[in-house]
Amino acid sequence: MTDKTPCQLRERDDIVLRVAHLSVNFAVGKQTVQAVTDVSFDVARGETLGLVGESGCGKSTIGRAIMQLPPPSAGAVIFRDQDMTVLSGEALRQTRTGLQMIFQDPVSSLNPRRRVRDIIAEGLTIWGRDNSAARVEEVMSAVGLDAASAGDRRPHQFSGGQCQRICIARSLALDPDVLICDEPVSALDVSVQAQILNLLEDMKARYHLTMVFIAHNLAVVKNISDRVAVMYLGKLCEIGNTEAIYSKPVHPYTRALLASIPDADPLAREQALLDEEPLLQGELPSPADPPSGCRFRTRCPYAQERCAREEPFMQAAGDDHFVACHFPLL
Amino acid sequence: MRTKVSDQSVVRSRAQGFSAAARQVFGRGFGPGFWIAAGWLLVVALSAIFADVLPVRDPLDPVISNRLNGPLTTNILGADGLGRDMLSRLVHGARVSVVIALTAVTIGMVIGGTLGILAGYFRGHFERGLMAVLDVILAFPWLVLLLALVAFIGQSLMAISVAIGFLWIPAYARVARANTLSVVQREYVLAARAMGAGTLRILLREVLPNVILPVLAYGLVAMGLVIIVESALAFLGLSVEAPQPTWGGMISEGKRHLATAVHVALVPSITMFLTVLSLNYVGDRLRSRFDVRESNL
Amino acid sequence: MTDANQHEPLLLRVTGLTVRLNSSHGLVHAVEDVSFSLARGQTLGIVGESGSGKSVMARSLMGLLPRRSIAFGSGSILFHTDNAQEQDLAQMPDKLMRHLRGPAMAMVFQDPMTALNPVLRLSVQLTEPLRQHLGLDRQQARSRAIELLAAVGIPDAAGRIDQYPHQLSGGMRQRVVIAIALACNPALLIADEPTTALDVTVQKQILDLLARLQREHNMAMILITHDLGVVASRADYIAVMYAGRIVEYAPARTLFTSMQHPYTEALFKSIPRINDPSHTRLQAIPGRPPQLINAAVGCAFAPRCQYVQPRCRQQTPPVVEVPDAREHRHACFYPISPGLNREEGDD
Numbered sequence: 008m009t010d011k012t013p014c015q016l017r018e019r020d021d022i023v024l025r026v027a028h029l030s031v032n033f034a035v036g037k038q039t040v041q042a043v044t045d046v047s048f049d050v051a052r053g054e055t056l057g058l059v060g061e062s063g064c065g066k067s068t069i070g071r072a073i074m075q076l077p078p079p080s081a082g083a084v085i086f087r088d089q090d091m092t093v094l095s096g097e098a099l100r101q102t103r104t105g106l107q108m109i110f111q112d113p114v115s116s117l118n119p120r121r122r123v124r125d126i127i128a129e130g131l132t133i134w135g136r137d138n139s140a141a142r143v144e145e146v147m148s149a150v151g152l153d154a155a156s157a158g159d160r161r162p163h164q165f166s167g168g169q170c171q172r173i174c175i176a177r178s179l180a181l182d183p184d185v186l187i188c189d190e191p192v193s194a195l196d197v198s199v200q201a202q203i204l205n206l207l208e209d210m211k212a213r214y215h216l217t218m219v220f221i222a223h224n225l226a227v228v229k230n231i232s233d234r235v236a237v238m239y240l241g242k243l244c245e246i247g248n249t250e251a252i253y254s255k256p257v258h259p260y261t262r263a264l265l266a267s268i269p270d271a272d273p274l275a276r277e278q279a280l281l282d283e284e285p286l287l288q289g290e291l292p293s294p295a296d297p298p299s300g301c302r303f304r305t306r307c308p309y310a311q312e313r314c315a316r317e318e319p320f321m322q323a324a325g326d327d328h329f330v331a332c333h334f335p336l337l
Numbered sequence: 338m339r340t341k342v343s344d345q346s347v348v349r350s351r352a353q354g355f356s357a358a359a360r361q362v363f364g365r366g367f368g369p370g371f372w373i374a375a376g377w378l379l380v381v382a383l384s385a386i387f388a389d390v391l392p393v394r395d396p397l398d399p400v401i402s403n404r405l406n407g408p409l410t411t412n413i414l415g416a417d418g419l420g421r422d423m424l425s426r427l428v429h430g431a432r433v434s435v436v437i438a439l440t441a442v443t444i445g446m447v448i449g450g451t452l453g454i455l456a457g458y459f460r461g462h463f464e465r466g467l468m469a470v471l472d473v474i475l476a477f478p479w480l481v482l483l484l485a486l487v488a489f490i491g492q493s494l495m496a497i498s499v500a501i502g503f504l505w506i507p508a509y510a511r512v513a514r515a516n517t518l519s520v521v522q523r524e525y526v527l528a529a530r531a532m533g534a535g536t537l538r539i540l541l542r543e544v545l546p547n548v549i550l551p552v553l554a555y556g557l558v559a560m561g562l563v564i565i566v567e568s569a570l571a572f573l574g575l576s577v578e579a580p581q582p583t584w585g586g587m588i589s590e591g592k593r594h595l596a597t598a599v600h601v602a603l604v605p606s607i608t609m610f611l612t613v614l615s616l617n618y619v620g621d622r623l624r625s626r627f628d629v630r631e632s633n634l
Numbered sequence: 635m636t637d638a639n640q641h642e643p644l645l646l647r648v649t650g651l652t653v654r655l656n657s658s659h660g661l662v663h664a665v666e667d668v669s670f671s672l673a674r675g676q677t678l679g680i681v682g683e684s685g686s687g688k689s690v691m692a693r694s695l696m697g698l699l700p701r702r703s704i705a706f707g708s709g710s711i712l713f714h715t716d717n718a719q720e721q722d723l724a725q726m727p728d729k730l731m732r733h734l735r736g737p738a739m740a741m742v743f744q745d746p747m748t749a750l751n752p753v754l755r756l757s758v759q760l761t762e763p764l765r766q767h768l769g770l771d772r773q774q775a776r777s778r779a780i781e782l783l784a785a786v787g788i789p790d791a792a793g794r795i796d797q798y799p800h801q802l803s804g805g806m807r808q809r810v811v812i813a814i815a816l817a818c819n820p821a822l823l824i825a826d827e828p829t830t831a832l833d834v835t836v837q838k839q840i841l842d843l844l845a846r847l848q849r850e851h852n853m854a855m856i857l858i859t860h861d862l863g864v865v866a867s868r869a870d871y872i873a874v875m876y877a878g879r880i881v882e883y884a885p886a887r888t889l890f891t892s893m894q895h896p897y898t899e900a901l902f903k904s905i906p907r908i909n910d911p912s913h914t915r916l917q918a919i920p921g922r923p924p925q926l927i928n929a930a931v932g933c934a935f936a937p938r939c940q941y942v943q944p945r946c947r948q949q950t951p952p953v954v955e956v957p958d959a960r961e962h963r964h965a966c967f968y969p970i971s972p973g974l975n976r977e978e979g980d981d
């Protein structure tokens with residue numbers, strides 16, 4: 008692992024969350040799965056960072072490692088000027104409340120045996136903060152739930168979209184600085200998805216949140232993010248501001264991803280740029296045995312001999328635009 | 338943007354009117370079989386509780402003239418080899434069965450359940466060690482173990498209950514552990530930790546309420562088995578000492594008269610069969626019902 | 635209401651299909667008066683939110699709904715078999731229906747894991763329909779099965795065929811499901827949300843695969859999805875379903891150039907677009923789709939429609955043809971036609 012500061016980490020004093028050289032390994036039987044390897048990024052105050060990639064590439068693992076649930080195998084997570092990976096016990100519990108998480112499956116995120124009101128008040132109760140009915144109702148109405156009729160029900164009486172609202176209310180009750188959303192709309196219908204995305208934008212403005220937004224739907228990520236990080240097989244491929252990544256993707260994998268989006272409007276589709284790209288072929292390699300050098304090389308149409316030998320490091324590809332590829336498509 | 342969740346649900350439940358409310362309380366789709374079985378269990382439980390005040394004869398009073406009389410003669414359910422009233426002995430025997438079943442199951446449930454939840458939550462060495470010990474207990478011939486325990490702690494009602502309860506610890510630990518493992522994977526446990534909840538709070542608030550119902554339902558099925566175990570002990574003459582009536586003891590006595598008076602063995606056998614069947618049925622229905630419901634519809 | 639599918643012979647004509655199901659909450663009006671037709675080699679996309687009756691409709695075409703849960707069914711499903719005979723599937727007994735599933739029509743389900751039997755090797759699951767319907771012997775069936783796996787893009791098909799479903803990734807499983815569906819060269823393939831459980835990249839692979847196989851076999855396809863984007867570029871015709879009814883039906887291009895129904899428009903606008911700048915506010919549809927329990931009076935979309943008028947709540951809008959447009963139908967009293975002067979909604 009390099010000690011050099013990765014170039015994509017910015018020198019700014021409004022950085023809220025900084026993840027440096029993060030790695031997470033899992034022991035599966037006798038093998039070690041490298042779910043996340045040497046990932047670095049930062050998020051500035053009020054920013055939304057989108058994290059995209061295929062299923063199994065380690066997005067959720069990063070989200071959880073930031074929360075120290077479980078702590079990463081290596082690397083640092085700097086939040087409020089502290090490295091969370093060295094904290095433990097009470098200090099960790101305390102710091103962790105500044106970060107909250109929303110999950111993909113809203114139904115399994117809520118304890119089926121508790122009332123909505125208690126679920127939302129839980130964090131406040133734990134920390135002995137104001138958990139009065141008024142406070143709970145305030146967050147509930149902020150997310151568009153009717154406290155009077157919804158408060159005493161149990162989660163299974165609500166639809167997926169409503170459950171997601173409950174989850175959002177629960178995480179907002181603790182007044183976090185950072186909200187980590189792990190595919191919060193993937194399980195929802197398109198019409199409800201729009202409601203939740205709008206709600207997240209509103210809540211971000213109202214509660215001055217900084218967000219890490221994990222998803223595999225690129226249009227959704229573009230809609231909500233200021234910056235985007237693209238992952239493949241546990242590693243970062245490309246990171247930069249949303250406009251740059253979507254209009255001028257330079258990593259072969261990002262191009263392939265963008266080329267696979269079906270567009271709702273057949274007339275507006277700009278086929279010129281992307282449709283000429285060769286399609287992504289083959290299957291994702293196993294993270295237990297990732298390819299040498301560049302992990303994308305087994306499916307990369309531009310792979311050359313150097314890609315198998317040497318691992319590509321992040322390099323600048325433009326203004327706030329970084330790519331890890333030996334032969335970026337500049 | 339205010340949404341209409343609540344309106345939706347309200348409309349729905351209003352449309353169903355009273356039946357929806359009734360369903361909330363009594364549950365939907367239990368069916369008549371469930372209620373018959375539950376009714377029988379209630380009868381057994383009431384008999385056990387009120388055995389002393391019920392208008393039945395003295396279970397220990399031998400009336401020689403009634404010896405081996407069949408049902409619906411001098412005695413409603415007939416009399417046994419010593420001329421004692423079978424109905425009365427059944428009612429008093431129910432007390433033994435119920436006490437043993439309840440105590441044994443409670444012991445197994447509390448100790449086994451706790452161990453299982455802890456194993457499922459903490460995993461690691463604790464889980465592996467515990468499971469190894471439990472496997473050893475399970476692998477041991479239970480009858481031999483039971484005989485040893487009874488020989489060691491005596492033949493009183495409590496001693497026998499404790500001995501049987503001990504045998505049930507591994508089964509409960511397994512059920513509780515399996516349920517805990519699936520609950521712990523749910524994101525609400527993760528969310529609780531993210532909010533700073535301590536381990537004890539997570540165990541009590543998030544895990545226990547979701548594990549306890551399936552474990553309780555399993556407890557009903559287990560009670561049926563405990564009743565059978567008691568009768569097996571009685572067959573070996575190791576249950577509660579005579580002349581105190583127990584169902585197992587009655588069946589075991591009845592086997593001497595099988596050729597001449599089948600009812601002496603048959604009546605307690607049928608009673609026990611119905612009770613065990615009802616426990617299994619009710620337990621099974623409850624268990625399938627309490628499997629954590631994920632969503633409506 | 636005739637569709638001029640002029641070039642290709644007609645394969646399927648559904649008229650007035652209505653299916654009501656028993657449920658513990660009451661009668662579910664899952665499919666109401668659905669009509670459409672489909673020619674050989676064409677693709678009909680069906681879009682709608684979850685619970686709009688898409689799957690029930692698909693299953694009723696296949697005769698796969700459990701008999702005891704059907705409270706009421708009416709309408710006709712005319713299917714043209716190879717020898718140009720016309721059969722009404724709605725009247726057909728289960729026994730005969732079974733012979734059609736496989737060679738005539740086949741289905742691909744949403745969840746590739748539950749569609750495959752976890753304890754059987756792929757070889758067994760693939761060869762069974764081949765032997766049953768095509769009468770191949772064991773060896774022939776096996777080599778045909780390997781061909782099929784290769785055709786759906788599974789590398790090392792001969793090696794994979796003896797594996798179990800759990801040894802495959804989600805995308806590969808869906809390929810296997812497709813291979814099974816295609817085993818007997820069906821004339822009609824119904825794909826019920828075939829890519830909802832999959833990643834974007836795999837989704838594109840699967841959709842491309844379906845398109846290729848369709849071309850090769852001149853197979854008609856009903857592609858069900860809740861994502862307008864999936865059908866936009868892949869369907870010849872699109873039917874938008876809401877609360878069990880087809881509220882708008884048109885050739886794909888026409889639908890996107892001149893959508894008539896407020897629900898189609900709302901659905902379209904609620905989708906984030908890749909070409910829009912970040913933080914573009916999405917136009918969400920307020921509320922939720924109705925529950926379909928018991929018949930409702932009026933237009934089912936009225937509670938969520940921004941153009942609603944008093945009349946919409948009193949009468950159910952009938953299906954009408956758009957004047958001067960070919961094969962374009964909708965069910966709305968106040969369609970979005972640019973020429974018409976439209977009053978604003980009353981709330």
Ligand SMILES: Nc1ncnc2c1ncn2[C@@H]1O[C@H](COP(=O)(O)OP(=O)(O)OP(=O)(O)O)[C@@H](O)[C@H]1O
Nearest residue numbers: 033035040042061062063064065066067068069294
């Ligand atoms: N507890 C665990 N034990 C072993 N392996 C794990 C564990 N959690 C995740 N993994 C592995 O780590 C890799 C990354 O998983 P992760 O859940 O982070 O993916 P993801 O990008 O969030 O995918 P998805 O889009 O499906 O949610 C996968 O190969 C996964 O199998």
Ligand SMILES: Nc1ncnc2c1ncn2[C@@H]1O[C@H](COP(=O)(O)OP(=O)(O)O)[C@@H](O)[C@H]1O
Nearest residue numbers: 655656657662664684685686687688689690703
């Ligand atoms: N077997 C069934 N019995 C009763 N109701 C059903 C059954 N299957 C589906 N439904 C109901 O029919 C309606 C339409 O369902 P479905 O066709 O699955 O929707 P979609 O596929 O559009 O998401 C829903 O309200 C659903 O709950």
Ligand code: SF4
Nearest residue numbers: 301304307314332333
């Ligand atoms: S480093 Fe080589 S293999 Fe990797 S993405 Fe770039 S060109 Fe492709």
Ligand code: SF4
Nearest residue numbers: 933936939946966967
């Ligand atoms: S009929 Fe009325 S309520 Fe229904 S979609 Fe048309 S305008 Fe809206």
Ligand SMILES: [Mg+2]
Nearest residue numbers: 066067068189
């Ligand atoms: Mg994930």
Ligand SMILES: [Mg+2]
Nearest residue numbers: 688689826827
């Ligand atoms: Mg469906």
